[in-house]
Amino acid sequence: MHLSESAMMDGANPFEFDGPVPVDHVIDRQREADAIEAWTREGQLMVLAAPRRYGKTSLIHKVSSEGKRNGLVVVTADLFGVASLADLVLRLERAWAQYTPERLRPTVVKILAAARAGVSISGSGFAVTMADSPAADPLSALRVILELPTQLAQREGERILIVLDEFQSVAGVPEAESLIWQHAHQHLDAVSYLFSVGRPDIVPESPSGRPVETLRLGRLPVTELHEAIKKRFVAGNRDVAGVLDGLLTAGEGHPQRTMLLAHLLWQEVHMGAQATDDHWEAALTMALRLVAPEAQATMSGLSAGQRKVLRAVAEYGTPMAARALRTLGLPKTTAQKATPHLVAAGLIEEMSRGWRVIDPLLARWIRTNYGTRA
Template identity: 70%
Template sequence: MRETASPFEFDGPVPVDRMINRRSEVDSITEWTREGRLMVLVAPRRYGKTSLIRKIASEGEKVGLVVITVDLFEVASLADLVLRLERAWAQHTPDKLRPVASKILAAAQAGVSITGAGFALAMADRPTTDPEPALHALLELPAQLAQREGGRTLIVLDEFQSVTGVAGAETLIWQHARPQREAVSYLLSGVRPDMLSAATDDKEHPSGQVAMLRLDRLPAAELREVINNRFTAGDRDVTGVLDGLLAAGEGHPQRTMLLAHLLWQEVPAGERATGDHLEAAVTVALTQVDPEARATMSGLTVGQRKVLRAVAEYGTPMATRALRTLGLPKTTAQKAAPHLVAAALIEDTDQGWRVIDPLLARWIRTNYGTRA
């Protein structure tokens, strides 16, 4: 009998019709978009920001909302920012608006285009080309489209924390974003809660006007129902290990789906999942995350690595036993912890400290554990 493919998506954005428990977030951002709010979406990586944005875009198309998503990860310069914006408009502009958008950009005579090489070609011909006129043209494009065609545009600036490293970029973005609120909304998406500090410190953009949304972990009840139903539909009984699976995933969207996928591969059709199946799935998961975990640890200072280990093993960076066992001075822990929070590696919740990625935490305990 041919094995049924795993029904668990874990290696990319989730199809819009298979999202789990994000209805309220979609509705909130949609409402704020209609109000012209400046919005901030904050979540660790792999929490589903991209999937959520795609869901909003899919539903927005039905009511005439244009959604332009710009990937700003590691944007390096104003010229790079121009290329990211140009690429996003080329990819996401609806067919009916492409002729109008092309005419607007051509009239600006800034070397940008959504139909050809555009600014990359201009830079190739003249490496000293000033990117600011092109940036102004692209940032003004949604407002000019609204003047000619009506409707509302949502500009999503994903991985917005990268913009803070480009001198002058934020200032230029706000210069255009502020007057456009009647027809254009902005959603700034990223991993750092403080990525909007420059805007919220501005008197023209007080923090009260910023709508902030943080994506939480997925509720256990929702995950339990979805995972159990998918295993049942595939003629597999997972009831005996479902609690263990949910505990290992800790509500982390991608990690829970990865574990469910690996468990699916361990359990043959027509059989019941056992503890051995779950243990094997977790072992495979730790093997898969090993290169990433080592890269994460290598990118931290000695003090930061010790704090990460302390949280993974002892549940707090300030536990006396952790400080003593890991040779971690308390002052070092106090300085390192905020950096790990800002990097979305650890979090301080109502239930205490924890490593955001449960597989990274388990990997640390497995490879460097100091507790019995």
């Protein structure tokens, strides 16, 4: 990233936007963290649903951190793009290797060794097993690692929470989803499951019909964002009172995009200085440059009709506005067919009044580059 001389930083930037944020920087998610921990101890099955970049992983880290202090073992597996049963085994094996507390590692090692399925959290794991024995059965290995939390809980008396992040990816792996649900229903008195999904329009349901607690992450409240962002700027001896409302308006409560804008504004304002409109415009311009490659890729990946609907929502707040249909040459039937696809892709969402693009910077980029309204 190239910055002008006036944009040089005076101290560490406190706004992280390119990954999960530190636990102590999570804004306004304590109620959600408390709910997950309470449901875990009650033996509930849980679903956490939110669009991409809404802070699901950051919330999970918060639950894990607070759970450790309260005697809760939390094992989190990232299943994004999982491709096969063998890949799933490797993801779960890696999760146990990373998150098993030291006091429990000897027991976990013994349980896995006794199963003789080639799964391990120390030394050679299932990848080596497959290399040495091409005929190794990933389904048997998966059963072993799915039975692990129950056996561990029974031996050690520990309460365990298994978090399966990006669980929707499992749908493409034959047998995996049904097997996971089967194990999730066993011994809920000691082991709970949290299924985290990036498709808020499709929430997984238990095949058995057992109730599942669903938690949908929304956008962050303006009041809490205002207070948190202002506090960090003040701590860095920077005054952003004059432009903070503009930043919050542009971010629309979107967690990651708001942090990106705050990060870029911090870089524009010297320590001891007061943010001006020029600082804010420079930060916003840089934000649009940063999102441009992703925005272009998003647009290129859509059909002509889908692009028109996305533009209509970005500019007019609905794909069915008469002016949008006329200006963009968008037939109503095309709009009706394309809209569900954009919802499923996590690009747009319906509100009480109209529609909006989930990513406010994508919407602004579209209006800036393809605007049809004065």
